[in-house]
Amino acid sequence: MDLVIVGSVAFDTIKTPYGFVNRVLGGSATYCSISSSFFSKDVGVVAVVGEDFDNKYLRYFLDKGIDIRGIEKRKGKTFFWEGEYSDNLNDAKTHKTELNVFKDFNPTLPGEYENCKYLFLANIDPDLQNKVIQKVKNPKFIGLDTMNFWIQNKKDSLLNVLKQIDLLFINEGEAKLLTEESNTIVAGKKILELGVSRVLIKRGEYGAILMEKDNVFLIPAFPLEKVIDPTGAGDTFAGGFMGYLAATEDKSFENLKNCILAGTIMASFNIEDFSIKRLNSIGFSEIKKRMVKYIKSISLDGEKFLKQI
C-alpha cells in the first residue's frame, strides 16, 4: 500500500450563501482519499461508518480505485455534521454534531496497510493518531492534521504526536493558537521548535506557507471566481499533497512545493460545488489545464530580476 488515509467518513448538511444540501457524503477521509486518488493509484482508507451508510456511497471510493477494506461498518449511525457558512465563506457555524459511531472510532489497519509508505492522519483525537503511528511499520512520510479542539483539550497528546511526524498541516489561526503567537511566521518557527520536521500553514483563499528549518516557501491560492462550499477544502488539499508525494516519492523541499501545487488545485475544484460533486466530475486533463493557468498566474523570473537590480 502506497498511501493510507485515516479520518472520518460522514454525512453533512450544509448551508452556504449559494445553496443547501442535506445529508451528503463528507468527512475528512472522504475528501482526502478521493483527492489523492488523482495522483496515487494505491490508496487505502481507514474510517468507520454506521448502518445507515448505504453501500452506494462506497462506489465513490471504488470508482477511484481506492481500497476500502479499512472502512469499518458498525452498529449505530454514521458521523453527522450540520453547519452553515455566512457571506465571507470563511468560518462555518456548527448547528449540530452527532459523533455516533465515530465516538468510539478505534482505527484498525488491515494487514497490508501497516506497510504503507505514506500515511495521512486527518483531524482525529491525537491519541488515536498516535496509536496508528505505532502500528505502521516503516513509513517514509507521515502527514497530520489537527484542530482547535485538540489544541485546547489534548495539547500534551498532540505535542507527543508532533514529534513523530514529517509534516503538520495546520490553519493559520490554529498555528497561532497552538503557539500563542500572533505573527504567522514566528508561529511557524515555534511549531518547528516543538519537534515537528515541517509545517504547512494553510491560509485559505490566501494560500499557504511551508516551513522547515532554514527553508520557507509562500504561495498564493488559485484565483477562484466562485466558491460554493468550502467544506473539505483542507482535506482535499492534504489529499492532493499526499497523493502527489506518494506518486513521486521525493520529500525534498523542492518537491514538497509541487505537492502544494497539486493540493491547491484539488482544493480549488472541491470548493466549486457541494460534497464531492466537483471532484467526481473532473478528469486529469482538467486538472492539468488548471495547473497551467495557476503556474502562469504565480510565476515570475526572479533570477532575471536580481541580475537587473
Place this chain on the structure above:
Amino acid sequence: MDLVIVGSVAFDTIKTPYGFVNRVLGGSATYCSISSSFFSKDVGVVAVVGEDFDNKYLRYFLDKGIDIRGIEKRKGKTFFWEGEYSDNLNDAKTHKTELNVFKDFNPTLPGEYENCKYLFLANIDPDLQNKVIQKVKNPKFIGLDTMNFWIQNKKDSLLNVLKQIDLLFINEGEAKLLTEESNTIVAGKKILELGVSRVLIKRGEYGAILMEKDNVFLIPAFPLEKVIDPTGAGDTFAGGFMGYLAATEDKSFENLKNCILAGTIMASFNIEDFSIKRLNSIGFSEIKKRMVKYIKSISLDGEKFLKQI
C-alpha cells in the same frame, strides 16, 4: 522629471502594541517619495505643509535626492493624524484628524513637473487627482491610490479619474466596496470593466494581486517576523513600485511583476519601525539582500512540474 508624486506630508501620532510616537513625520507623499528614491534618481513631490513644518524635515527628502520644489508652505498647521493599531495590526482606529492646510490643498506643479514621465497620485480628493492629470503633458504611466471615503462620497469623480490612469492601487476591502462584490477576483475584473487599464489589489500581509485584461498575477508578501507599525505600508509599496517602473521604463506585465517585488520589499522595511525611521537607515545592499531572500521564498520551478505531471 522622471517621477512626480502628489499626496500628503503630515505629522502622525501613533500607538501600536509595540510603542508610541508623537508628531512624527508621515503622509502618503513622504513614504512614497522616499521609497521611490531608492530606484529613481529623479523624483519630485507635490504636497502642502504648514508653518509648523520645520525645515529640518525637508532634509529627509533632500538626503534622498528628492526634488522638493513642489512642497508648498502655507499659513496654518500641517495635516495631523492620530491613530492606534490593535493587536492584529490590520486596522487603525483614528483618534483625531486635523486636515489643517491640507483642507485647501490645491496641487500646483512646478514647470518641469508637468513634463514628468511617471505620475503617482496618492490618496487625495479625486477632483484634485483629475486636476493634476489635466496638467501633466505627456505621462507614460499614471498610478493612483484612493480610499473608502472617496468611494463612498465621491464615486462619480473617482470613476472619472479611473478612466484616465494606467494602474489603480487599491486595498482588497476597498476593491470589494467599490464593486459591491465579495469575491476578490471578480471585484478586480469589475474594476477593469470600469475602464482602468490595470488594478493592483493590496492584501496586506497576504501580498497582492495584479490584474489586467487576460492577465493575472498573485504574489505573497515578504514573510516578516516583526511588524512595529503598518502606517504608510501602502504608500511605501506604491513608491517602490513607481520608482522601479520609472527606472526601468517598461510597463509590460512581466516588468510590472518586478515593480511589485520592489514595492513589497520597501513596504516590508517600512513597517519594521515607526515613521520613516527604517527607510532612512537602509542602504541598497540591504534591500538587495532581502530581495534575494524574498525571491527564494516564493520561487518554484513551474515548468519542470508541468513536464512531470
